[in-house]
Amino acid sequence: MRGFGALYRKELRTDFGSPVALAVVAVFWALSGYLFSFNLFFVSTGQMVTAFHNMTILLILVMPLVSMRAFAEEARQGTLELLLTLPLSDATLVAAKFAAGLTVLALMLAGTAAAVLPLAWYGEPDYGPIVGGYVGVFLYGALFLAIGIAVSSACANQIVAASATWGILVLLWFIDYPAALDAFPALSPVFQALSLSAQHVDFIRGVLPGPATVTLASVAVLALMIAAVNLKRWRLR
Amino acid sequence: MQPAVVLHEVCKSFGPRQVLHSLSLEIRPGEIVGLLGPNGSGKTTTLRLMAGFYTPDSGRLLIQGRAPALGRGNADIGYLPERAPLYDALTVTQYLEFGAGVKVAGGAARRREAIARAIEGFDLQAVARSAIGRLSKGQRQRVGLAQAVLNDPPVLLLDEATNGLDPVQIVEARDMIRRCAQGRAVVFSSHLMQEVEALCTRIAILRQGRLVEDAVLGEAPAALQVRLALPTAGHAALREALLACPGVRGAEATVIDADHSDWRIVWDARAVPQAGAGACDAVLRALLAHARLVAVRSMHDAVEARLLAALAPNDPLMRRRA
Numbered sequence: 001m002r003g004f005g006a007l008y009r010k011e012l013r014t015d016f017g018s019p020v021a022l023a024v025v026a027v028f029w030a031l032s033g034y035l036f037s038f039n040l041f042f043v044s045t046g047q048m049v050t051a052f053h054n055m056t057i058l059l060i061l062v063m064p065l066v067s068m069r070a071f072a073e074e075a076r077q078g079t080l081e082l083l084l085t086l087p088l089s090d091a092t093l094v095a096a097k098f099a100a101g102l103t104v105l106a107l108m109l110a111g112t113a114a115a116v117l118p119l120a121w122y123g124e125p126d127y128g129p130i131v132g133g134y135v136g137v138f139l140y141g142a143l144f145l146a147i148g149i150a151v152s153s154a155c156a157n158q159i160v161a162a163s164a165t166w167g168i169l170v171l172l173w174f175i176d177y178p179a180a181l182d183a184f185p186a187l188s189p190v191f192q193a194l195s196l197s198a199q200h201v202d203f204i205r206g207v208l209p210g211p212a213t214v215t216l217a218s219v220a221v222l223a224l225m226i227a228a229v230n231l232k233r234w235r236l237r
Numbered sequence: 238m239q240p241a242v243v244l245h246e247v248c249k250s251f252g253p254r255q256v257l258h259s260l261s262l263e264i265r266p267g268e269i270v271g272l273l274g275p276n277g278s279g280k281t282t283t284l285r286l287m288a289g290f291y292t293p294d295s296g297r298l299l300i301q302g303r304a305p306a307l308g309r310g311n312a313d314i315g316y317l318p319e320r321a322p323l324y325d326a327l328t329v330t331q332y333l334e335f336g337a338g339v340k341v342a343g344g345a346a347r348r349r350e351a352i353a354r355a356i357e358g359f360d361l362q363a364v365a366r367s368a369i370g371r372l373s374k375g376q377r378q379r380v381g382l383a384q385a386v387l388n389d390p391p392v393l394l395l396d397e398a399t400n401g402l403d404p405v406q407i408v409e410a411r412d413m414i415r416r417c418a419q420g421r422a423v424v425f426s427s428h429l430m431q432e433v434e435a436l437c438t439r440i441a442i443l444r445q446g447r448l449v450e451d452a453v454l455g456e457a458p459a460a461l462q463v464r465l466a467l468p469t470a471g472h473a474a475l476r477e478a479l480l481a482c483p484g485v486r487g488a489e490a491t492v493i494d495a496d497h498s499d500w501r502i503v504w505d506a507r508a509v510p511q512a513g514a515g516a517c518d519a520v521l522r523a524l525l526a527h528a529r530l531v532a533v534r535s536m537h538d539a540v541e542a543r544l545l546a547a548l549a550p551n552d553p554l555m556r557r558r559a
Contacts, residue, residue: 078318
């Protein structure tokens, strides 16, 4: 993957050279902190499970803002033409954009680790499930990012890319809504298999169920492959 | 010498609209080819095909003797697209680091060396740490060119590279393109005739996706600008004599005063049996027979005349303009 490192660095520099990534990270930290503090002081709940659930919901809102720029912004400002004529493979392009997005995600989650400090100060938390929960939230965030990159590779406008990604993520979150299962009982297994929320509780408890983890990873890889195919479509126009 | 770029019977369509029709063109190292034609004639599509941004529907495209691999760009190509798209949030050095990381093989030392050479060669020292978004158009163009030649590619493609620049920036860009062109095959698309005339060794004119003219510049003069001592009353006779010369397509006079005028005479050197010099002889004889020659302003290839003749050879309006 020649050029991966150079493209990865370029992505981080352009992400953090614009206010968008900084604003997204700051908003995520602020809202995560607020929700954790609210539960701690007003609901008297100091569980990280609740915090991980809130973080996953927040990631549905903010990850499309991280992924929307990936290719849609390149297309809008004309740099996609330059990028696709550089000696880089489509797989390298997608992988470097994904890796840069994962770095932003890791930074977002790392900032929320401050929430563990009061728990450690006032109690004796079990760190295993906390680490497992962070891994689970990270996996969900990575999936949201991969879906967003696939959508961005098909759009020439980042607002359209973000809106479409929100639509897909919210749909996949609520697809196993009980009313839908009652209305179409024959499709229930399909809805439950597609649902992002069905296995979510296990992930945020730090269990990381094997089959569901493989499913999440497979969907993320599929989304990234769709992004690479979309880039090939640009060249084959 | 093996051509650096070969297009053979290349066709390209977008949906039902065919943009290139069996385009064939060979470009050798050392040539600077001016790609000309009106908007929509297929210039940018041709450059994008060469750069690997598009894929031909049919025909053969070879860069340095090899068919470009589908699914990735080509390290043999340096490409500066129209409007020099760059990353405004990066500094000049960061942008060149990105370009070098992707294009320059041989380790970090080679990449640093290529970046330092580009910064010095394109006079970017003063803005090396500035964000690209803060640069002037001319500086952005220099950064784009520096990136395009970072890895010393044998083929350089420039799409409207001097558009939007002020006269000083155009002269600077022209010098840089000339320096970049040494030993390379360069394709330079532009609407600015004087730029093409100043830079290019050859022109390829496209009309509706077809190559209608492919000519080496500098083989024969095709236009003459002179100042004559000739009363206005004699203009009609001189114009008639000039238009009777072989290949002459136009003769325009700009009156200076009652006895002096500037004349611009354009001829199609290909239409003259004795080649371009013969046309020039006939024009000079006609001039001297009717007027006193005060000054020769310029004698040149008149790319504009060639373009107009190639685009509408039978169009009387175009002939009058030429």
